[in-house]
Amino acid sequence: MEPFVLEQETSLLRIMDWEKQFPGLVAGFTTRKGGVSSFPFESMNCGLHVGDECQSVVENRKQLCSTLQFPFEGWTCADQVHGNQIAVVTKSESGRGRMSMEDAIPGTDGIVTLEEDVLLTSFYADCVPLLVIDPVQKVAGIAHAGWKGTAAIISQKIVETISNQLGAKKENLRVAIGPSIGGCCYEVDDRVINRLVENLSPGTKGDWLKDKGNGKYDVDLKLVNYYLFIQAGIPPEQIQVSSWCTRCRNDLFFSYRADGGKTGRMAAFLGWRK
Numbered sequence: 001m002e003p004f005v006l007e008q009e010t011s012l013l014r015i016m017d018w019e020k021q022f023p024g025l026v027a028g029f030t031t032r033k034g035g036v037s038s039f040p041f042e043s044m045n046c047g048l049h050v051g052d053e054c055q056s057v058v059e060n061r062k063q064l065c066s067t068l069q070f071p072f073e074g075w076t077c078a079d080q081v082h083g084n085q086i087a088v089v090t091k092s093e094s095g096r097g098r099m100s101m102e103d104a105i106p107g108t109d110g111i112v113t114l115e116e117d118v119l120l121t122s123f124y125a126d127c128v129p130l131l132v133i134d135p136v137q138k139v140a141g142i143a144h145a146g147w148k149g150t151a152a153i154i155s156q157k158i159v160e161t162i163s164n165q166l167g168a169k170k171e172n173l174r175v176a177i178g179p180s181i182g183g184c185c186y187e188v189d190d191r192v193i194n195r196l197v198e199n200l201s202p203g204t205k206g207d208w209l210k211d212k213g214n215g216k217y218d219v220d221l222k223l224v225n226y227y228l229f230i231q232a233g234i235p236p237e238q239i240q241v242s243s244w245c246t247r248c249r250n251d252l253f254f255s256y257r258a259d260g261g262k263t264g265r266m267a268a269f270l271g272w273r274k
């Protein structure tokens with residue numbers, strides 16, 4: 001079953017299963033539809049770092065918060081660098097990066113929090129969003145995993161941060177791996193494959209990789225992250241993986257590869273309301 005369910009009237013994907021089970025939780029992923037930005041960011045661009053009008057992006061973000069009935073003051077994001085740093089968002093970091101890149105949490109691809117009314121967000125055009133919650137202690141965490149972040153095992157880093165610094169038990173964690181470029185559309189070379197293989201246990205199934213010959217491979221990054229979360233100690237039945245491919249569904253999603261680099265960003269969003 002697809003965890004990220006498209007709501008027709010809002011053009012948002014929501015993790016319905018989580019939101020139903022855990023009152024107060026807001027969890028999902030935006031699409032490219034329903035915002036005010038113009039070409040090539042049409043229309044729901046949530047990223048301030050891609051050259052869109054700042055005003056349009058802030059308007060899109062405010063509109064999302066209004067739809068989610070979440071205070072915009074709690075919108076918190078980082079300046080993503082394809083690394084594996086994880087930052088803990090406390091009350092004093094709440095709201096950073098919501099209006100401007102300048103006060104975004106610097107050089108960070110994963111953010112976690114124990115605070116209510118903090119809406120963690122991160123931005124995507126083909127990379128893999130990793131959403132982690134602990135419904136017992138009401139923890140939220142988001143990590144941005146392109147191939148570099150995946151290879152730098154940001155999946156394991158976010159699990160370790162949540163369990164070591166926020167006191168959550170690994171067996172209570174739930175993971176949702178969100179829409180991204182799929183194995184159908186993501187061709188890479190040996191250099192990428194070698195970096196990914198290094199981190200996977202020798203016994204891991206090879207179904208994340210298709211050898212096309214001539215040093216070219218199709219890779220399912222969502223599946224790689226799934227295996228890495230299992231290696232990090234998350235029970236497999238608590239990990240859900242989206243089947244949406246951002247490149248196949250370029251009508252619904254911004255796709256770095258399909259749009260030739262210059263495009264908008266979807267937001268993954270996750271938070272607990274008071």
Ligand SMILES: [Zn+2]
Pocket residue numbers: 181182183184185245246247248249
């Ligand atoms: Zn595809």
